[in-house]
Amino acid sequence: MIFVPHAITGKLLRINLTDKTAKEETIPMELYKRFVGGRGLAAWYLWKETPPGVDPFSPENKMVWGTGPLTGLPIQTAYTNWVGVTKSPLTYGYCRNRCVSYFGVMMKKAGYDMIIWEGKAEKPTYVIIDDGHVSFGDATKLWGCTTDLTQIVMQEITGPGFEYAVIGPAAEKLVRYATVQSGTRSFGRGGHGAVMASKNLKAVAIRGTGELTMANPEKVRELSREQIKQLAASHGTKRMQQLGTTNIHGMVNKLGDCPYKNFQSSYNPKHEKIDEERIKYTVRHAGCGHCIISCWKYVAVKEGPYAGAWCEGPEYETQWAFGDMIDNDDFAAIIKANQLCDQYGIDTISTGNVVAFTMELYEKGILKKEDLDGLDLKWGNMPAVFELLKKIAYREGIGDILAEGAARAAKKIGKGAEKYAMVVKNMEMPGYEPRATVAHGFQYLTNTIGPVHSIGYGTQEVFQRPWAVDPRTFDGKGELTAFNQNRLAYMETVIWCTFAFRSEWHDPKLLAQIFAAATGWEEFSTVDTFMVVGERVWNLERAFNVREGLTRADEHFPDRIMEPIPDGPAKGCHWTRELENKLLDEYYKARGWDLATGWPTRAKLEQLGLKDVADELEKLGKLPK
Numbered sequence: 265m266i267f268v269p270h271a272i273t274g275k276l277l278r279i280n281l282t283d284k285t286a287k288e289e290t291i292p293m294e295l296y297k298r299f300v301g302g303r304g305l306a307a308w309y310l311w312k313e314t315p316p317g318v319d320p321f322s323p324e325n326k327m328v329w330g331t332g333p334l335t336g337l338p339i340q341t342a343y344t345n346w347v348g349v350t351k352s353p354l355t356y357g358y359c360r361n362r363c364v365s366y367f368g369v370m371m372k373k374a375g376y377d378m379i380i381w382e383g384k385a386e387k388p389t390y391v392i393i394d395d396g397h398v399s400f401g402d403a404t405k406l407w408g409c410t411t412d413l414t415q416i417v418m419q420e421i422t423g424p425g426f427e428y429a430v431i432g433p434a435a436e437k438l439v440r441y442a443t444v445q446s447g448t449r450s451f452g453r454g455g456h457g458a459v460m461a462s463k464n465l466k467a468v469a470i471r472g473t474g475e476l477t478m479a480n481p482e483k484v485r486e487l488s489r490e491q492i493k494q495l496a497a498s499h500g501t502k503r504m505q506q507l508g509t510t511n512i513h514g515m516v517n518k519l520g521d522c523p524y525k526n527f528q529s530s531y532n533p534k535h536e537k538i539d540e541e542r543i544k545y546t547v548r549h550a551g552c553g554h555c556i557i558s559c560w561k562y563v564a565v566k567e568g569p570y571a572g573a574w575c576e577g578p579e580y581e582t583q584w585a586f587g588d589m590i591d592n593d594d595f596a597a598i599i600k601a602n603q604l605c606d607q608y609g610i611d612t613i614s615t616g617n618v619v620a621f622t623m624e625l626y627e628k629g630i631l632k633k634e635d636l637d638g639l640d641l642k643w644g645n646m647p648a649v650f651e652l653l654k655k656i657a658y659r660e661g662i663g664d665i666l667a668e669g670a671a672r673a674a675k676k677i678g679k680g681a682e683k684y685a686m687v688v689k690n691m692e693m694p695g696y697e698p699r700a701t702v703a704h705g706f707q708y709l710t711n712t713i714g715p716v717h718s719i720g721y722g723t724q725e726v727f728q729r730p731w732a733v734d735p736r737t738f739d740g741k742g743e744l745t746a747f748n749q750n751r752l753a754y755m756e757t758v759i760w761c762t763f764a765f766r767s768e769w770h771d772p773k774l775l776a777q778i779f780a781a782a783t784g785w786e787e788f789s790t791v792d793t794f795m796v797v798g799e800r801v802w803n804l805e806r807a808f809n810v811r812e813g814l815t816r817a818d819e820h821f822p823d824r825i826m827e828p829i830p831d832g833p834a835k836g837c838h839w840t841r842e843l844e845n846k847l848l849d850e851y852y853k854a855r856g857w858d859l860a861t862g863w864p865t866r867a868k869l870e871q872l873g874l875k876d877v878a879d880e881l882e883k884l885g886k887l888p889k
Contacts, residue, residue: 282383286398300757302332320353321462323384332759336372341761352454361451373472385464403466411445432609435461441614448576479784498769520834526620530697531832541595584695585616591643608657617692637661700834712805730768742850754798816862858888
């Protein structure tokens with residue numbers, strides 16, 4: 265079958281788990297022109313269909329999974345990208361995740377740009393989507409299975425040719441940072457998996473055989489040849505081909521930008537040992553379809569106490585979370601931790617943070633062995649870490665408290681534990697030190713999904729690309745952050761690969777031309793048009809959070825970030841509350857928002873074509889006077 269118009273399918277699939285119904289709906293072309301696709305369209309439907317103040321685990325909360333116009337097309341760095349949005353059980357705000365598995369390709373070829381999940385099944389359920397046919401199955405016997413076993417069993421049920429999105433035991437126990445796993449990739453942050461579990465949805469299988477078309481395929485091929493030439497010449501492609509995202513580990517340590525031992529420092533004196541060990545475990549290089557970068561690395565441990573452990577990765581963030589963050593320099597143990605987190609279905613970033621938080625509480629005497637079910641949680645004790653991961657995933661003993669995330673756990677533990685929770689808006693911070701790279705750190709405060717490294721990445725500071733910026737200075741960093749956030753928001757509407765996009769391994773102007781040639785939407789042939797879309801999406805997401813109670817008071821760092829870094833290349837660097845407020849003022853001003861509340865103004869929302877959003881916020885009393 266041929267889909268018209270080009271590149272998109274123009275349809276969404278709405279699945280109600282309560283009454284086991286599925287229906288197709290047309291997506292108005294006007295919405296594509298406002299939000300393009302991917303993260304933009306998904307955010308719009310979540311905003312329109314999720315009631316204000318809804319509990320994340322309520323059947324009324326929705327999950328919206330979306331593809332971009334270029335998903336499934338033979339175009340470099342775009343083929344496998346898809347996104348999922350929901351209300352987060354960790355932050356109680358907007359939650360977006362991006363995944364690069366083939367599930368998104370199958371969604372598109374099955375005929376759908378989006379799937380909206382609503383309601384709650386009466387018992388554990390799996391759903392099979394085979395082109396336009398939807399069926400429901402009893403997943404009771406799968407409940408409790410790890411993500412890898414679930415995918416194996418689903419393959420036996422469906423037969424070949426399907427892709428899967430599943431949850432593990434951590435999601436079933438409503439761990440607030442549980443993931444959705446698809447192949448070896450995941451929706452990692454914010455607890456999307458726990459929302460899926462709250463709906464009694466254990467697994468989704470999807471197969472699509474439809475043909476996707478492009479408006480001007482010959483022009484796309486011509487432009488793609490230039491894109492491949494630019495990617496092949498890029499320094500970033502060469503580094504990623506060798507080591508994947510872990511290629512930056514040594515670099516960020518030399519910059520003093522690698523949080524160490526729960527952010528006690530920003531430099532790991534043993535980082536070279538980890539980097540030297542990394543290469544010997546790689547057994548296979550792979551990557552997304554239609555991409556020459558090949559950044560996926562399959563690693564395996566063949567001998568020693570962790571023999572048999574394997575994973576795809578580890579990504580830099582996971583290497584950091586179970587290496588530097590907890591003072592472990594055994595790379596084989598990092599692989600094992602990565603494997604366990606994937607099998608249980610828990611976010612490696614939040615989990616590594618929670619483990620480091622617990623280790624520091626143990627170091628400070630706030631938690632003792634008897635509080636930890638007998639675990640000796642000294643820094644780097646990996647056998648104890650593996651036991652703790654299981655306790656978190658199954659909410660056993662101390663794991664029941666830690667499954668709530670570091671912020672909530674700290675409140676329950678008391679005794680000053682809050683001081684050691686490295687969180688913003690109840691979400692654990694990622695593997696970059698905000699005292700060492702100011703704009704890259706500042707985005708943790710202002711991101712619409714909490715402190716996530718990828719959606720406002722300060723490449724100008726970390727990589728000195730696409731232009732160089734002093735990472736230690738504060739001047740202009742609020743405005744720079746807004747620019748980076750808008751740029752990456754529009755990237756996730758198309759959806760381009762974040763790695764090649766944010767440091768401009770290929771020319772942004774070329775990418776806009778490829779998009780226009782593929783879709784036939786000539787008005788999107790310039791970067792400026794896309795930047796407006798990015799700003800529109802960002803303001804819509806901000807409006808969602810404002811509706812859920814966000815104010816300026818929520819945007820602040822933990823106290824530790826106000827303390828000077830004690831050693832390493834960034835020694836002495838720190839924030840102050842005065843600087844924090846100064847940058848918030850600069851940032852809000854750059855965005856055209858109210859300085860006192862951090863809320864979007866009617867003027868800004870109407871400028872971006874979001875008058876309907878402004879009207880709803882005004883009804884709720886959450887529009888600045």
